[in-house]
Amino acid sequence: MxxxxxxxxxxxxxxxxxxxxxxxxxxxxxxxxxxxxxxxLFPQKELKDISFExxxxxxxxxxxxxxxxxxxxxxxxxxxxxSLFNDTPYMVSYLDMCKFSLAMxxxxxxxxxxxxxxxxxxxxxxxxxxxxxxxxxRREALLNEHYFTNEAPMPRFTSLAEHDEFKRCLxxxxxxxxxxxxxxxxxELAGKSNGESAxxxxxxxxxENALYLLDEPENSLSPKLxxxxxxxxEDSARFYGCQFVISTHSPFLLAAxxxxxxxxxxNPVTPKKWFELENVRTYHDFFKKHxxxx
Numbered sequence: 001m002x003x004x005x006x007x008x009x010x011x012x013x014x015x016x017x018x019x020x021x022x023x024x025x026x027x028x029x030x031x032x033x034x035x036x037x038x039x040x041l042f043p044q045k046e047l048k049d050i051s052f053e054x055x056x057x058x059x060x061x062x063x064x065x066x067x068x069x070x071x072x073x074x075x076x077x078x079x080x081x082x083s084l085f086n087d088t089p090y091m092v093s094y095l096d097m098c099k100f101s102l103a104m105x106x107x108x109x110x111x112x113x114x115x116x117x118x119x120x121x122x123x124x125x126x127x128x129x130x131x132x133x134x135x136x137x138r139r140e141a142l143l144n145e146h147y148f149t150n151e152a153p154m155p156r157f158t159s160l161a162e163h164d165e166f167k168r169c170l171x172x173x174x175x176x177x178x179x180x181x182x183x184x185x186x187x188e189l190a191g192k193s194n195g196e197s198a199x200x201x202x203x204x205x206x207x208e209n210a211l212y213l214l215d216e217p218e219n220s221l222s223p224k225l226x227x228x229x230x231x232x233x234e235d236s237a238r239f240y241g242c243q244f245v246i247s248t249h250s251p252f253l254l255a256a257x258x259x260x261x262x263x264x265x266x267n268p269v270t271p272k273k274w275f276e277l278e279n280v281r282t283y284h285d286f287f288k289k290h291x292x293x294x
Contacts, residue, residue, distance in 0.1 A: 001241040002103035003110060003211045007050045007073055010097040012043035018093060037088050038072060041065050046268030053260040054237040058247045059277055060264030066247035069264075070213045073245065074115040076100060079213060083119040112210035116202070118219040124201045146172050195222045199229060206232075209241035218250035226252040234258075251280045 010018070019039060042048070042065060050056075050069075058066035074081055075091070076098050102109070149172035175183075198220040206212055218226050234257055236242040246253060254261060254274040263272045274280055287294075 001054060001209070001237065001243055002052065003106040003113070003243050004052050004073070004077070004100060004245070005103045005106075006052065006101045007076075008099040009042050009048050009050070009072075010039075010094065011048055014097055015039050015043055018097065035088075036090055038068050038094050039090055041068060042269075044267070045264065047262075047264070050262065051260075052243070052245065053258060054242075055233060055244045055246070055256050055259040057254060057256070057259050057261045058245070058264055059249060059254060059261055059272075059279070060247075061249070061279075064264040066264050067215050070115060070215050070245065070247050072098060073100075074213050077109050077113070077211075079109065079113050079115050079211070081115040081117075082123075083117045110210040112207045113212065114205065114210070115213040115215070116205060116217070117215040118217075121198045121201055121217075121220060124197070143177065146175075146177050149173065194220050195225050199225050202229065203232065206236060206242065208236075211243045211245070214244060214246045214248075216248055216250075217246065218248055218253060223252065226250055229253070230256050249279045251283055254280060 019036065045065070058069050060066045072095065073079075076095050077100065149169055154169060154173065171183075202214075202217060217229060221229060230252055233242075233244055233246075233253075237244060248254065251274070253259075254277060259274070261272055261274060261277070262269055263277060265278065266272070275284075
C-alpha cells in the first residue's frame, strides 16, 4: 500500500537563496555560520526528489543523513512520534521548503501512522525491566508472608472487617508456597530477552493501514529476529495496508522483497540493489574468506 508517493527536498539553489537572504539570522547568537542543520546536507549528495514504494529504505553510515531524512519526513507529514530529535532554529524554515505528494488512493496520511526510533524501543525495555523488578520484590514479600503465616497459629477474627485477612491466612495455610505466590503475583511483562521484547514492541505498535517510519529497527534484534522482522514487515505491507520507510544498515532488512533502497553513501544518491551496497559486500567478503570454517 502506498500513502506517501514522493518527497522533495530543497535544491542547492533554494538553500543558498534562503541562507543568503537572511544574513541577520546568521549574526544571532543562536545561529551558526557553520552549523545550519539540516541545510547543506543533501544538496552535496545531489539528493532532491525521493519516490517511495511499500517498503523504502535509506541506507548509509553514521552521519549519512538517513535518520535526518526520517525526521524531516515525520515533521513535514506531522506524524506521531515519542522521542525527541535533533531540532535547530532552521528546522521550521527548512520544512517550509520541503514538499510531498500522496498516492491517488490516499486522501491523507492515516492517523495511526507513527515514527518509531531506537530510543522508543530502549525506553520500552527499561519500563519492562522496572516493572519486572517491582514484581520480583513483590514475589519476595509474598514468600515471606506465606512463611510467617504458616509458622504462626491461626489468629482469631472477631469482626466482618477482618474477613479478607481471615481468607488470606486460610489460603496461606492451605496452599503450597508456589500456589500462594502465583495467585497473588501479577504476571511479568516479559520472560523474554531484550531482543524478543523489542520484537514484541514493534508488533504491538504497528497496526493495519498506516505509514511507519522506522529508525534502525534492527537494534536489539538478533540475526534470527531481524529475519522475523523482515517477514513481519513484508506481510504487513503486502496484506495489511502498511507502508514503511526505514533507515538501516542491516543486511537482513536491506534484502526485504521489493524494497527500494537509497544509498546515502553514494554521490549522487541513487537507488541500488541490496547486494550492491558496501556494507553487505563487506559481510559477503568476510564470510567468503572463512567459508572453510563452516
